[in-house]
Amino acid sequence: MTLTASIRCHYLLRALLLASLSFYLIHLNETDLLHYYLAPHMQKLLLLCPVPLLFISFGLVWHCITGSSEQICDCEHPLPESFFKNISVYGLVAVPLLFGLLVPSQALGSDMITKKGMVYSVPAPEIRRKSDAMDAAGDSQITDSATQKNLSLDELFIARDKYTVEFAELAKRLYTQSVIEVDSSIFSETIGAIDMYRQAFQGKHITLQGFVYREGDMKDNAFALSRFLMMCCPADAVPFGVLIQDDNALTFTNDTWVEIDGVVRSATINGEEVLQIEATQITIIEQPVSPYIFTNPDSVAEFDKLQSNS
Amino acid sequence: MKVSMLYKTLPLFFAIIFLVPALLVVSHHHQTSLFSHPQLQQIKVLFIGIFLEALPFVLLGVLLSSLLQIFIKDAWIRRFSPKHPVIGVLFGSMLGFVLPICECGMIPVVRRLMLKGMPVYIAVTFILSGPILNPVVLSATTVAFDAYPEVIWSRMGLALAVAAAIGFIIYVRSPKNPLKLSLDKVQMQSDALPFHQHTKTWSSFFVHAGNELIDMSKYLVLGAFITACIQSFIPREQLLALGDGSLSSYLFMMGFAFVLSLCSTSDAFVASAFTHAFSIGPLLSFLVMGPMLDFKGLLMLLATFRIKFVIGLCLLVIVLVLIGSVAIDFLY
16 A cells, blocks of 8 residues: 555545435435525525535546546645544544434524523614604604504504614504414514514504523513524524413423414513404414524515415 | 554544444434434534535635636736735735635635745735635625725725734835745755656646645545534523623623634625624724634644744734724724
8 A cells, every 4th residue: 555545545445434424415405404404595695505516526536546646645735644633624524424314403592592682672673763862753743643543554654764674564464364374484574573562552452473482580470482593504593472361371382383373462571562363363373484583675566465475 | 654644544444434334224213313303403504504604615716726827827826916006915815816725725725826936925915814804705795794994994904904914014024935835845856756747637726626626625624623512502691791891892802703713705695793782993803803813724724834933823813803993992
């Protein structure tokens, strides 16, 4: 066995690792498990990878079989020399594969919420608001208008600033529904719109899905219906929750997926008024294929599309 | 020497090959076994998520670097690299707009450019500014901080200032051979073997890409894994409690950026969740520090540069980002 033969072995091993990585990606996609790891726009990017990876590993194998001994060298990429280095290099690259195959895939759940901390107001668009003064003005306006039931939609849902125009538009559409069905594709926007105009939406019927999460200091008749809102990958996922009130709340354990039929109310957490849903019926459901929710670039258009389909 | 080592190693790989199916079977029979422990599953989701998020960008960087290796002649890089330091630094910091790659794809490309003769100070300026000063990150930041244009421009400005300052410092100090695999070594080897020429074929393109991918991904894996562990073991509330004081909030946000190792295209959204808790200064330190220096990137830097150089670079980045963001906070 010569030095080139040893290098040939290294190349073969590398080709094997890269090929298995690309098969792992294909497997993830085939079994619909990519939803657990990436947001849709990142999934598209990732799916560009398997083909170049296979080309690379094929190139390595080709080179290792047909390359003459002068061509095969390690001058630019020194190969690991010692036993320990061999293990650490190839072992490390194999770790994602081993993890992927051995540990069952499961979406983020209650455990992660306790680490990240639950958010009860819409994370993305809410925080873009300029100043608190504007908020106060907006709130009082809504309370006034909500008392006068026969106001037109345009007067009822006035955008506070240019960043909440989308929410106001969505709220106008949601308000005309007899039962508001919260679709996963525009979950955070729908809840955001209802939360922003929660006085106007009081008493409206609503249906939504999520998993159960209970914080330490919650009352016995309450839990939070949660979804993880993901920007790119689980590292930036934010747990997003809606407060649910139900007398049988204790019978549902953490991480159970449920569908809630209920009525929009409001409650106070830590001195702040938040949206609360008074449940009329809770049904246990299967975990959806895509457990996380994502921000939608144009929630109003998405809502119109959903309406025209149904 | 090498050959005997390989003989010793081979049986171990066989052992692993048999161990994997065995473990697979066992774990399928016992759903409640070690592998389905919730904490472990959490780490897995985060770890695979971060790894898969970075993979397309690393692959892009590696392919780009292979293209550079094969199609760009060394003389071109030498000719096009500006001679004057001021122009060189500006050139380095604006290169991101031409080559919009984020921090994961950056390092293979820069290493290739340096081996082809790009001066160290321009290359380092590019490493630091590239992940922030590029159209993709600019648009992501604009979306996340729509209502705070000052954050967008301060982020870009501070990144430019810090990268340029470090570029000048490196130009003045001119460290010798900051690369692990130095130019001299490559030169020496090709001198020793005068007929040793790599043929530039499609197969050498893929071989090059494959080797570089393995080189980079071991550090990516380690970085992603440690990041996943930190995120799933340390509650965010405990971290937030650290950031109460004025100076400590800067240090906290910088440490937070380092630990989270987010992609520079998504970190603006995470930062925007902190607008109610922090003023512009600490937010900026998060937004500028993260893309320049984080856990994942640090390991990848160590794959390329000498340890002494990396330590110096880290200290410079930390100090300059801190000073810069405190100064901007003072202005607003």
